[in-house]
Amino acid sequence: MSSMRERMNRLRGESTEKDKQSEATPAVSEDYNEVSLGEEEEQLSPVWETFDVKLLTNETGSFLLRKIVYPINHRHGHHAIEELIEAAPGLSSFHPLRETSGEQILYLDLETTGLGVGAGNIPFMVGIGYMSKGQFVIEQTLIRHPAEERAMLIYLAEKLQHFTFLATYNGKTFDWPLVQNRFIMHGLSRGMWEPRHLDFLHPSRSLWKNTLVSCKLSHVEEERLGIHREDDVPGSLAPQLYFQFLSDGNPAPLEGVFRHNEIDMLSLAALSIRFGHLLNGNxxxxxxxxxxxxxxxxxxxxxxxxxxxxxxxxLFELAMKKDQPNPSTLIMLAERDKKAGNWVRAVLLWQKAIIHSSTHFGAAAHEASIELAMYYEHKLKDYESALGHANLAFEHALNQSMLIRRDTKKRAELEALRNRITRLRRKAEKQLK
Structure with missing residues (x-):
């Protein structure tokens, strides 16, 4: 089997298969020209034209570009792109001393050959999206072999300079560090753009960690943004399809990768609108x-x-008006009151969490029992009441450890509760003397 480097250095072949075109209007970049190749250079397969991919060049070399322009009233799920104008100022909460506008935000999403941000992971497709002149523009660059990466990075570096904020989904940890590494490897790090990050993975986890099956963008967009993909190529298949292209030279399967990346960019914009509306108080x-x-x-x-x-x-009032509030919800509100020093309300919420867990003493009731044990021990010096709550928590932990014998965390928690109970018994006996 040939190595990755060998496969990536093969020249592309041709194919005549045609497929559906993008629903938006294609356009060629204003800054770069479409290339007319000489006889000694490989001709661009006509298959690329079926999904609006052009060959562009600069002083360093060539690369492929697909540019899609959406009208500002384009709807993607529940939101129209034009809502970004109103929603964007709310996103300044991510960077309180900097005002945000829709045209300052650059959306970024990569398709890469693997995982991690090391030198062996190559972003073969870079998708960017931005508002410009009353439109939403998506540009997707693709390299057919490593020699094209430098030209693509120079093009990207020039684009970055026009924006202040970088909107991604886990991009602060993955996408942007990977792009930075590629700039450094190609000697393009001087004067590197330093964006203000809008990474929407973290607020998504904050809101939907326990209420959605997954916080992957594909789940969030379907469950909360009203976006339903049809015949989508999963992002996990993108590297495989790229390597297939490198092997046989047929660009056709990559149309699905372009479309997947395009939808990711639109979904990022929709997600920024949702968070912007919330932060604006809507x-x-x-x-x-x-x-x-x-x-x-x-x-x-x-x-x-x-x-x-x-x-x-x-939101808190609506949550508390429920006839059967979720015990885990009560725990979160109690933790908030505990941090604020509102001990009376925190105690009531912990007690309520235990009451609403009467049919099933779950994790929320267990946590409430431990919190109440600590409260009665340290705040009120009521060791008998503290002992009662500690025993309740110990009984639950003991049952759990019997079900999951090899869980070292459960065993450690059980041992900590044993020590707490021993200490409380000693304090309670001393208090009675």
Whole structure:
């Protein structure tokens, strides 16, 4: 089997297969020219033209570009792109001292040959999206072999300079460090762009960690943004399809990768609109959705962390009006009161969590029992009451450890509770003397 380097250095072949074109209007970059290749150079396969891919060149070399222009009223799921104009100022909460506008945001999403940010992982496709002149533009560059990467990076570097904010999904950890590494490897790090990050993975986890099956972008967009992909190529298949292209030279399967990346860019824009609306205080746009109480509380807690302390009260009130509040929701609210020093309300919420867990003493009731044991021991010096709650928590932990014998964390927790109970018994006996 040939190595990755050998496969990536093979020249491309041709194919005559045609497929559907993008629904948006294609356009060629204003900064780079489409190339007319000489006889000694490989002709660009006509298959690329079926999904609007052009060959561009600069002083360093050539690369492929697909540029799609969407009208600003284009709807992607629940949101229209034009909502970004109103929603973008709310995103300044990510960087409180910097005002945000829609045209300052660059959306970025990579398709890579592997995982990690090391030298062996190559971004073969770089997707960027941005608002310009009343339109939403998506540009996707693709390299057919490593020699084209430098030309592509020079093109990207020039684009970056026009923006202040970088919007991604896990891009602060993956996409941007990988791009930085490629710039450094090609000697292009001087004067490297330093963006202000808008990484939407972290707020997505804050809101939907326990209410969605997964916080992958594909799940978030379907469950919360009203976006339903049809015949989508999973991102996990993108490297395989790219290597297939390197092996047989047929570009046709890559159309699905382009389309997948394109939808990712639109979904990032829609997600930024959703978070921008929330941070602007448009809670009413969020409440009508059928959301669980835990999601309401998590949203409120996230808004507080983002400095919007006046916004969460409506969400907390709605969550508490439920006839059967979720015990885990009560625990989150109690933790908030504990940090604020509102001990009376925190104790009531912990007690309520135990009451609402009467049919099933789960993790929330267990945590509430431990918190109450600590409260009665350290705040009230009521060792008998503390001992009762500690015993309750120990009984639950013991049952769990019997079910999961090899769970070292459970065993450590059980041992800590044993020590707590021993200490409380000693204090209670001493108090009675």
């Amino acid at each position: 809670i009413e746009q969020y409440i009508p959705l059928p959301v669980e109480t835990e999601e309401m509380v998590r949203t409120g807690l996230w808004l507080e962390r983002m400095g919007k302390t006046e916004l969460p009260h409506l």
